[in-house]
Amino acid sequence: MNFFSYQNDTLCAESVRLVEIAERFGTPSYVYSRAAIEFAYREFDQACSGRDVLICYSVKANSNLAVLNVLARLGSGFDIVSGGELARVLAVGGSATKTVFSGVGKSVAEMRAALQTGVLCFNVESEDELERLAKIAAELGKIAPVSLRINPDVDPRTHPHIATGLRETKFGVPYEDAPRLYRKAASMPSLQVAGIDFHIGSQLTEIEPFVAALDKALEFNDALGATGIRLQHIDLGGGLGIRYRDEKPPTLKDYLGQLFGRIGNRKLKVLFEPGRSLVGNAGLLLTRVEYLKNGDARSFVVTDAAMNDLLRPALYDAWHEVLPVLRRNGPAQRYDIVGPVCESADFLARERALTVAPGDLLAIMSAGAYGMTMSSNYNSRPRPAEVMVDGKTAHLVRDRESTEDLFASERLLP
Numbered sequence: 037m038n039f040f041s042y043q044n045d046t047l048c049a050e051s052v053r054l055v056e057i058a059e060r061f062g063t064p065s066y067v068y069s070r071a072a073i074e075f076a077y078r079e080f081d082q083a084c085s086g087r088d089v090l091i092c093y094s095v096k097a098n099s100n101l102a103v104l105n106v107l108a109r110l111g112s113g114f115d116i117v118s119g120g121e122l123a124r125v126l127a128v129g130g131s132a133t134k135t136v137f138s139g140v141g142k143s144v145a146e147m148r149a150a151l152q153t154g155v156l157c158f159n160v161e162s163e164d165e166l167e168r169l170a171k172i173a174a175e176l177g178k179i180a181p182v183s184l185r186i187n188p189d190v191d192p193r194t195h196p197h198i199a200t201g202l203r204e205t206k207f208g209v210p211y212e213d214a215p216r217l218y219r220k221a222a223s224m225p226s227l228q229v230a231g232i233d234f235h236i237g238s239q240l241t242e243i244e245p246f247v248a249a250l251d252k253a254l255e256f257n258d259a260l261g262a263t264g265i266r267l268q269h270i271d272l273g274g275g276l277g278i279r280y281r282d283e284k285p286p287t288l289k290d291y292l293g294q295l296f297g298r299i300g301n302r303k304l305k306v307l308f309e310p311g312r313s314l315v316g317n318a319g320l321l322l323t324r325v326e327y328l329k330n331g332d333a334r335s336f337v338v339t340d341a342a343m344n345d346l347l348r349p350a351l352y353d354a355w356h357e358v359l360p361v362l363r364r365n366g367p368a369q370r371y372d373i374v375g376p377v378c379e380s381a382d383f384l385a386r387e388r389a390l391t392v393a394p395g396d397l398l399a400i401m402s403a404g405a406y407g408m409t410m411s412s413n414y415n416s417r418p419r420p421a422e423v424m425v426d427g428k429t430a431h432l433v434r435d436r437e438s439t440e441d442l443f444a445s446e447r448l449l450p
C-alpha cells in the first residue's frame with residue numbers, strides 16, 4: 037500500500053497534492069497520512085487476531101496529538117517514557133489502563149502522575165527504581181503493577197545507537213539479577229508483579245534476535261512460575277524495522293507467527309510496543325530548495341529543512357529517500373542535500389541524482405517516526421508545521437513555530 041504517490045508527475049499525500057500543502061502551510065512541514073497510520077495499525081491488529089494482545093504504540097516515535105488520537109480511536113494502547121508523554125496520551129482520550137510506562141529515569145513526579153492515573157504497568161529498569169516506586173506507591177496508598185525490563189544480552193544487529201538489549205547498554209536489568217529482583221518485588225506490599233518486558237533495539241530487520249530475547253524471557257517466566265510467582269503478561273517491546281531503502285524487514289505474519297509460536301499456549305497476555313513500524317512510512321518532510329551550490333568536489337542542494345528538523349541522517353547516518361514533488365525533465369546531477377545549520381553533519385541525504393532548480397519542492401520520505409519528535413531549535417530555527425492528510429483534506433495539526441515562540445519564555449537580568 038502506498039499512500040504517497042505521483043499523480044500526473046506531481047507527488048501527492050493520499051489525494052492532496054504536496055504543492056498545495058506547501059502553498060497553504062509553508063515549508064518545511066511534516067506531512068502525515070491518516071490512512072497510512074490506520075492501515076499499519078489495523079494490519080498489526082489483524083495479524084494478532086485470536087490472541088490476547090495489547091498493542092501499545094510507542095509515543096516517542098511521533099507524539100503529535102492528532103497521530104495519538106487516530107490511534108486511540110482504533111483502540112490502541114500506548115508506551116510512554118515520560119510524564120509529558122503521559123499527558124499527551126490523556127489529552128487525546130487515550131486510556132491509562134492501556135498504557136505502559138518505560139524508561140530508565142522515571143522521576144518521582146512522573147511516578148506519582150502515572151500512579152494517580154492508574155497506568156497498566158511500570159516497566160522497571162533497575163533496583164533503585166523498584167525501591168523508589170514501592171515507596172511512592174505506598175505513600176499514595178496505591179499498588180503499582182510492575183514488569184522488570186530484562187536485558188537479554190542479544191545483539192539486534194542494528195545501528196549501535198539504537199541497540200538497547202546488549203549487556204553494555206544502559207537499559208534493563210541484567211538477566212542474572214532478575215530472579216532476585218522479582219522475589220524482592222513480590223515481597224513488597226505496594227508492588228504487584230504483573231509481567232516481564234524487553235525491548236532490544238530499533239529498526240530490526242531480522243526475526244532471530246526477537247526470538248532469542250523471547251526465549252530467555254519465557255525460560256524466565258517458566259522458572260518464576262515454578263516458584264509461585266505467576267506473570268500475567270509478557271511485553272515484547274517494539275523494534276520491528278521498516279523499509280527506508282532496500283531493507284527487507286520481516287513481514288508481520290512471520291514476525292508475529294514466530295513469536296506466538298514460541299509462546300505457545302502459555303496463559304500470558306502479549307504486549308507489543310511498536311513505534312516506527314506504525315508511523316515511519318506514514319510521514320514525509322516537505323522542504324523547498326533554496327540554492328544550488330556547485331563545488332569542485334561535491335555539489336549541494338541547500339534546502340530550508342535541516343538537521344534540527346530531521347536529525348536521523350546526522351545522528352546515525354540514516355538513509356531517507358528524496359523525491360522531487362514535481363517531476364522535471366532534463367539531466368540529473370549528483371547532490372548532497374544539506375540544510376542551513378552551521379554544522380558539517382547537517383545533511384538530509386548524500387550523493388543523490390536529482391534534476392532540480394531553486395524553488396523546487398522535495399519530499400524526504402519515511403520521516404513519520406523519530407522526525408518531529410527529535411527536532412530542536414538549534415540555530416534558533418522555529419520548528420516545522422505538521423499536517424495530516426485525510427483523504428482529500430489536509431489538516432494543520434501543529435502550527436509552525438514563530439520566531440516569537442523561540443524566546444517567549446526567556447528573561448533578561450533585571
Ligand SMILES: *Cc1c(COP(=O)(O)O)cnc(C)c1O
Nearest residue numbers: 094138238274275309310311312
Ligand atoms: C523506542 C521504544 C519502542 C519503540 O521502538 P520502535 O523501534 O520505534 O518500534 C518501544 N519500547 C521502548 C521501551 C522504547 O524505548
